[in-house]
Amino acid sequence: MKKFFIVGGAGYIGSHVVKLIGEQIKDAEILVFDNLSNGHKDAVLYGNIIQGDVRNYEELYKAIKKFKPDIVLDFASLIIVPESVEKPLEYYEVNTMGVLNLLKAMRDAGIYKLIFSSTAAVYGNPKKVPIPEDAPLKPINPYGKSKLMAEELIKDASVAYSIQYGILRYFNVAGASPDLKIGDKHNTTSHLIPIVLQTALGIRPKMQIYGTDYPTHDGTAIRDYIHVMDLADIHLKLIDYLFESGKSDIFNCGYGRGFSVKEVINAAKKVVGKDFKVENANRRAGDPPILVADSSKLQKTLNWKPKYNNIETIIEHAYKFMLKNF
Numbered sequence: 001m002k003k004f005f006i007v008g009g010a011g012y013i014g015s016h017v018v019k020l021i022g023e024q025i026k027d028a029e030i031l032v033f034d035n036l037s038n039g040h041k042d043a044v045l046y047g048n049i050i051q052g053d054v055r056n057y058e059e060l061y062k063a064i065k066k067f068k069p070d071i072v073l074d075f076a077s078l079i080i081v082p083e084s085v086e087k088p089l090e091y092y093e094v095n096t097m098g099v100l101n102l103l104k105a106m107r108d109a110g111i112y113k114l115i116f117s118s119t120a121a122v123y124g125n126p127k128k129v130p131i132p133e134d135a136p137l138k139p140i141n142p143y144g145k146s147k148l149m150a151e152e153l154i155k156d157a158s159v160a161y162s163i164q165y166g167i168l169r170y171f172n173v174a175g176a177s178p179d180l181k182i183g184d185k186h187n188t189t190s191h192l193i194p195i196v197l198q199t200a201l202g203i204r205p206k207m208q209i210y211g212t213d214y215p216t217h218d219g220t221a222i223r224d225y226i227h228v229m230d231l232a233d234i235h236l237k238l239i240d241y242l243f244e245s246g247k248s249d250i251f252n253c254g255y256g257r258g259f260s261v262k263e264v265i266n267a268a269k270k271v272v273g274k275d276f277k278v279e280n281a282n283r284r285a286g287d288p289p290i291l292v293a294d295s296s297k298l299q300k301t302l303n304w305k306p307k308y309n310n311i312e313t314i315i316e317h318a319y320k321f322m323l324k325n326f
Helices: 013-022 057-067 082-086 088-107 143-159 191-202 227-243 261-273 294-302 309-324
Strands: 001-007 027-032 048-051 069-075 113-117 163-170 172-174 209-211 223-225 249-253 277-283
Touching: 001 013, 001 057, 013 027, 013 227, 027 057, 048 113, 057 088, 069 088, 069 227, 082 088, 082 143, 088 113, 088 143, 113 143, 113 227, 143 163, 143 209, 143 261, 163 227, 172 227, 172 309, 191 309, 209 261, 223 227, 223 309, 227 249, 249 294, 261 309
Parallel strands: 001 027, 001 069, 027 048, 069 113, 113 163, 163 249, 172 223, 209 277
Antiparallel strands: none
């Protein structure tokens, strides 16, 4: 039996990983630690949940010391790029200091395995696309900088305290569990696919394309969208890898194919079968033109194969979940 301490496990991505662990790992014991600022208790389908905050070392230490997990998975994060430009200190407090507290708590409780949710934002404006893991790390916004600092903390803690880690750099995550039990419940979002679908459903009167003058084929920003269940599956593959290999490593999480904002909007119109109002607007602060993953290392090292690598499938699952819950 393995014991999983999952920080931020009531949030969008964390809850899907909890679901997959509960379904696929026999006798798994799960404890979710979440402050519920963005998470939802009813999204935690397996294990137990306690309310706590990564900004509080004592809460983390007491919970980890008592539970004695075999591995910690950290999903706790502030993730909105424009907001990070407006509120940088809050982002460093949660995304960097929160990880510092977690590493201290793990060290002090004698727990030495960690999976950390990082981001493609650590690459900034990449010169090479698709982006390999060894590309220069030059984040251009506080969100990316706060995550890169956390990565460096983890690497240093690994050297000093023998904490074994797996760092996953997420590209754009979307979709919902195909059984529609859980999905993205953010009522306020800065992510494209939920905004597109909220507009299609009339929750928003219109949506805006932030920037039509990027150096891309149609002038709009290009992103690599990965289905949340494929991302959850990567975590399970990484859990096995950490226990079996004894190694630490970093992996990009994406499909290696990018879609522009306009392409996503057109795909959504096809899926929902209706038109909706779209306006052009200025670029947002901190948004790079193109972010597409080179995920060949992930696929080779973890023997991972995506199941939902289709933009219309991703949108369809997100749409059906939204229809059911909004």
